[in-house]
Amino acid sequence: MPRSLVPLATLLVLVALAWGLGPRTGALAGDEAPTRQEVEKAYVAFDDGDSITIRWPEAPEVVRLLGIDTPEIQHLEHDLPFAQPFGEKAAGFLEGCVAVASRVEILRASTQDPYGRTLAYLFLDGKNYSALVVEAGLAVANTSHYGDNGLPAPAAEVEKAAARAGPVPFEKPHRYRARMKKVAAWMKKRGTYPRGPQDGER
Secondary structure, eight states, rough: OGGGGGOHHHHHHHHHHHHHHHHOOOOOGGGGGEEEEEGGGGGEESSSEEEEEEEEEEOOEEEEETTTEOOOOOOOTBBBBOTTTTHHHHHHHHHHHHHSSSSEEEEEEEEOTTTSOEEEEEEEETEEEOOOOOOHSEEEHHHHHHHTTTOOOHHHHHHHHHHHHHHOSOHHHHHHHHHHHHHHHHHHHOOOOOOOOOGGGO
8 A cells, every 4th residue: 555545634643642651761771872863853754664765865775774663564575575564564664753842863873784784773852753643552682692783772662662562464474574575475486476666567
């Protein structure tokens, strides 16, 4: 479903609830504080619910947001022929949260992911976005699997948010991705895999 079709009222309610319930975090203690960097909102481009691209004047920076895994949107180039339920809603939630924030910051980990993406937490008006989206029921916490990436304070916030939120209403995204790879391979063999703009579709 195109993101534009996600009911606007639903997204506004979710964002409003997140702003009221989410933890407000001031300057982080210890060595983490100097690494937080403010980002112009105009530089932020969106894709799914757990990644952004920052279009710095020098060069774009793709950022995988730490602590979370959100349901998938359609990514034909990544063997995801169908959007996962709640995927578009999670993507819209991220965009909505950034839209209402006055201050946007990222807190980078010292390492990148295997695809060369920056690993970072996103802070919106001092609030940890990863904790917000988990508490909204639109992401699973993955801190227990990947650890705190050297950023224990925001990771702990995500874990607390997950405990408050309870079970999510969707299949865990890593399982969905594995299942869709098999579906994509089956469709490609039969010539039924969807075509996208990169294939000349209009």
